[in-house]
Amino acid sequence: MPANRPPLKELYPNITRVPHHVGIVMDGNGRWARARGLPRIAGHKAGTENIRRVLRAATDFGIKVLTVYAFSTENWARPEDEVRGLMRLLAQRIRRETKDLHAEGVCIRHSGRLEGIAPSLARQIQDAVALTCNNQRIIFNVAFNYGGRAEIVDAVRHIMRDGHPQEAVTEELISQYLYTGGLPDADLIIRTGGEYRLSNFLIWQAAYAEYYATPSFWPDFNEAELATALEAYSLRERRFGRVAPSETVA
Numbered sequence: 038m039p040a041n042r043p044p045l046k047e048l049y050p051n052i053t054r055v056p057h058h059v060g061i062v063m064d065g066n067g068r069w070a071r072a073r074g075l076p077r078i079a080g081h082k083a084g085t086e087n088i089r090r091v092l093r094a095a096t097d098f099g100i101k102v103l104t105v106y107a108f109s110t111e112n113w114a115r116p117e118d119e120v121r122g123l124m125r126l127l128a129q130r131i132r133r134e135t136k137d138l139h140a141e142g143v144c145i146r147h148s149g150r151l152e153g154i155a156p157s158l159a160r161q162i163q164d165a166v167a168l169t170c171n172n173q174r175i176i177f178n179v180a181f182n183y184g185g186r187a188e189i190v191d192a193v194r195h196i197m198r199d200g201h202p203q204e205a206v207t208e209e210l211i212s213q214y215l216y217t218g219g220l221p222d223a224d225l226i227i228r229t230g231g232e233y234r235l236s237n238f239l240i241w242q243a244a245y246a247e248y249y250a251t252p253s254f255w256p257d258f259n260e261a262e263l264a265t266a267l268e269a270y271s272l273r274e275r276r277f278g279r280v281a282p283s284e285t286v287a
Contacts, residue, residue: 045097049264053271056224058102059095060239060246063088065230065254072254078122083256085126089134092143092177094260098267102176102220104148106238110184113153127181128158135165142174148216149183150191176220185240188216217242225270227263229255247273 046052063084070080088105095103108123138145145166151159162181192214196206212218223239223246231252235243249266251258 045094045264049268051268051271052098052264055099055267056247056270057100058104058221058223058225058242059100060104060106060223060226060243061091061258062106062226062228062230062232062236062238063255063258064228064232064236066256068230069254069256077119078126080254080256081119081123081126085130087256087258088130090260091258091263092138092175094263096141096143096175098263100175102178104178104180104217104223104239106183106236107179107181108149108183109180109237110150110182110187111237124155124158128161131158131161131165135168138177139169139172142172143169144172144174144176145169146176146178146217146220148178148180148188150187151182154182178217178220180216180238183216183238185235185237189241191216212241215241222246224275225249225266227251227266229253229258245275247275 066080066084067077068080069083070077073079092103107127112123113120135145145168147162147166151162154162189211192211195214196210201210212222217239220242222242222244226235226239226243226246226248228234228248228250231250233250239246247270249269251262251266253262
């Protein structure tokens with residue numbers, strides 16, 4: 038944020054509560070490109086460029102964990118040229134951004150499988166995670182080659198591999214074995230592009246999350262859009278399955 042700019046709390050006074058962990062389904066890159074007569078990969082390029090802007094805004098708002106849905110296990114079924122382009126864009130972003138993100142105190146994490154990813158790209162991901170692992174300003178968790186069901190399957194396999202007895206399997210234990218082990222559950226899930234579905238994203242961690250959908254395509258999602266989502270979150274009453282105090286009979 039520029040030094041002469043007022044704090045975001047002053048710019049957006051209706052944000053009275055900031056979620057600790059926000060997840061974003063970054064949808065609409067292809068439709069953004071099509072509306073401009075551009076190839077789909079141009080939309081993905083614009084989308085990857087927008088991640089840094091939104092990450093910076095999330096940091097300024099005080100969000101502590103930002104998880105973005107970058108590439109799902111189902112996305113491998115897309116046309117080969119599109120998949121290759123996405124892999125190339127990710128590799129470019131890691132090369133260009135990692136050192137700067139490290140200098141800004143960003144801790145990069147990866148949620149997903151490394152199997153099936155080109156070895157050179159897998160090493161880039163691992164190196165970025167290792168370089169930034171001790172940073173504490175914000176955790177930037179990239180769900181890449183990620184699927185919520187695959188995550189749970191992998192967690193169960195690892196629990197069995199480690200020999201935990203049946204009676205030791207609890208929700209807490211499963212949470213520890215998820216890709217997001219050690220991170221708090223999601224408080225708010227944002228989906229761009231006007232769709233209303235989870236698409237296999239954080240299906241365990243978002244059990245009690247609040248949801249917010251916007252028709253804006255991901256490349257157009259900016260600080261003001263994020264602020265609107267946070268304002269909506271501030272108005273929600275999170276019950277976690279309990280009755281609201283106002284509804285409790287005296």
